[in-house]
Amino acid sequence: MTISLQLNAASGEPSTRRTLSDISLGVARSKKIVLVTGAGISCSCGIPDFRSSDGLYALVKERYPDVVLKGRDLFDASLFRDPASTSVFYTFISQLKRSIDAATPAPTHRFIQTLDAKHKLLRSYTQNIDGLEERVGLCGSSSQQAKTTGKRKAKLKVKEVRNVQLHGDIHRVRCTFCSAEMPCTEEHLLAFENGKPPNCPECTSRSEARVARSARALKIGTLRPAIVLYDEPHPLGDDIGTIQTSDIARKPDMLIIMGTSLKVHGLKKLVKDFAKVVHATGTGTTPNGAPKVQKNWQGKVVFVNKTPPGSEWSDVIDYHVAGETDEWVEKVLEDWKKLRPSDWEVQQTLDKTGETSGFKVVKDATAKTKGKAASKRNPDVENVPPEDPFISQPVSPSKKPISSAPSSPSKRRQSASHYSDVESSPRKRRDIARIANDMEKLDMSDMRLLFTDATNAIKNTGGGDDLVMGKLDLSKPKVRKARTPAVSKEDNPESRSAAKSRRGVWVEIVQKA
Numbered sequence: 386m387t388i389s390l391q392l393n394a395a396s397g398e399p400s401t402r403r404t405l406s407d408i409s410l411g412v413a414r415s416k417k418i419v420l421v422t423g424a425g426i427s428c429s430c431g432i433p434d435f436r437s438s439d440g441l442y443a444l445v446k447e448r449y450p451d452v453v454l455k456g457r458d459l460f461d462a463s464l465f466r467d468p469a470s471t472s473v474f475y476t477f478i479s480q481l482k483r484s485i486d487a488a489t490p491a492p493t494h495r496f497i498q499t500l501d502a503k504h505k506l507l508r509s510y511t512q513n514i515d516g517l518e519e520r521v522g523l524c525g526s527s528s529q530q531a532k533t534t535g536k537r538k539a540k541l542k543v544k545e546v547r548n549v550q551l552h553g554d555i556h557r558v559r560c561t562f563c564s565a566e567m568p569c570t571e572e573h574l575l576a577f578e579n580g581k582p583p584n585c586p587e588c589t590s591r592s593e594a595r596v597a598r599s600a601r602a603l604k605i606g607t608l609r610p611a612i613v614l615y616d617e618p619h620p621l622g623d624d625i626g627t628i629q630t631s632d633i634a635r636k637p638d639m640l641i642i643m644g645t646s647l648k649v650h651g652l653k654k655l656v657k658d659f660a661k662v663v664h665a666t667g668t669g670t671t672p673n674g675a676p677k678v679q680k681n682w683q684g685k686v687v688f689v690n691k692t693p694p695g696s697e698w699s700d701v702i703d704y705h706v707a708g709e710t711d712e713w714v715e716k717v718l719e720d721w722k723k724l725r726p727s728d729w730e731v732q733q734t735l736d737k738t739g740e741t742s743g744f745k746v747v748k749d750a751t752a753k754t755k756g757k758a759a760s761k762r763n764p765d766v767e768n769v770p771p772e773d774p775f776i777s778q779p780v781s782p783s784k785k786p787i788s789s790a791p792s793s794p795s796k797r798r799q800s801a802s803h804y805s806d807v808e809s810s811p812r813k814r815r816d817i818a819r820i821a822n823d824m825e826k827l828d829m830s831d832m833r834l835l836f837t838d839a840t841n842a843i844k845n846t847g848g849g850d851d852l853v854m855g856k857l858d859l860s861k862p863k864v865r866k867a868r869t870p871a872v873s874k875e876d877n878p879e880s881r882s883a884a885k886s887r888r889g890v891w892v893e894i895v896q897k898a
């Protein structure tokens with residue numbers, strides 16, 4: 386049964402106030418929190434509601450008075466069938482990106498970053514395409530930093546990704562032909578604004594290289610925003626599925642859902658899968674066979690949203706906090722600092738030591754460590770190579786182009802497919818069985834639905850084929866690989882002691898100074 390709590394009534398009713406504090410304590414005590422967020426967390430950032438009929442649509446309507454396109458159609462893959470609606474889409478996205486560029490992250494975004502910094506965040510999953518998590522320092526699944534580099538097709542580095550962007554990223558563009566991906570520049574934006582997509586620099590350079598050696602020119606693809614539309618597979622779908630599977634296997638101890646109406650079918654599935662493992666936190670049996678007693682703050686599913694969840698969620702969601710997410714996170718932080726001040730003391734102690742003795746050295750050491758930690762996750766800090774793969778990987782005419790791009794459209798279709806690993810070997814298939822078992826019989830069949838709207842769910846629930854292929858996906862070796870680093874240092878006692886010894890280093894430096 387979902388308990389509903391009015392956030393703004395917190396100062397009034399004692400029982401509501403108590404329960405809200407209990408939830409805050411739950412956040413403070415949990416160690417592997419999964420976050421699922423939607424548009425509601427970016428409402429206070431100055432991004433206009435792009436689903437409503439005014440605001441961003443005004444300019445689009447002015448430019449294309451004859452084209453009638455509903456809000457939902459602007460995010461449906463079918464729009465590419467018609468040149469007019471394609472132009473409207475490009476112009477609209479350019480306006481949306483400009484308003485997102487002018488927006489600032491909300492307290493809720495910073496809260497997610499704080500959870501990560503305090504080693505409490507297992508993973509954040511968002512439906513938002515605004516990339517505001519990245520701006521507060523959470524590495525997103527779309528970022529270059531999260532991907533492997535080299536000749537082979539880029540894959541996601543499970544450990545690096547702190548924020549999984551379920552619907553892609555408006556700040557990046559992708560070639561419709563060769564799937565090359567790069568940041569969206571001002572030049573791209575101007576082209577989109579005029580309803581025309583820019584040419585793909587990778588395709589262009591490949592073609593030019595051929596022409597230079599008197600071979601036939603190649604087809605040149607165009608760039609489109611790297612967001613995932615309704616009825617489209619996610620280009621990183623395989624890798625995102627791997628991340629989810631690994632997160633579920635790590636048994637998250639709290640699930641917080643913020644600012645989403647939970648209407649998208651795939652998201653519902655994701656939330657229900659996580660809720661199941663979260664609810665089992667602290668249960669089971671002790672080594673001598675006695676049943677464990679779940680502590681009252683353990684294994685909670687919290688839903689923070691202005692509107693209540695539907696009845697289908699009564700067994701999934703434990704608490705519905707009715708109110709603004711920004712207000713709730715402020716309250717949690719306030720309670721957390723009050724209830725567990727020790728969690729916030731480490732940095733203060735260090736700062737204090739820095740003031741009294743060995744000021745310069747300590748400061749340097751802190752800055753160094755900070756820089757190190759930040760460089761792992763914050764792309765702004767790291768000395769990243771030029772993001773444009775076109776620049777960083779010049780195509781040599783004598784060699785096969787260094788690119789993730791396959792050479793022919795037929796090949797491209799195969800590898801761009803969600804389920805390209807159909808021809809799996811028997812050994813691989815044995816591995817799947819084993820992994821599936823490891824995953825506690827996790828039903829992966831609906832994974833692809835994550836990126837599909839509820840209204841399209843029926844045709845996509847698909848036949849047995851999808852199911853089998855979805856499972857075959859697990860057969861990729863990366864699954865096994867991913868599970869090892871997935872035991873991230875946050876929760877690994879060994880690395881916690883490593884962190885302690887780092888603190889020891891600081892002390893030493895202070896003494897020397």
Ligand SMILES: [Zn+2]
Nearest residue numbers: 560563585588
């Ligand atoms: Zn291309």
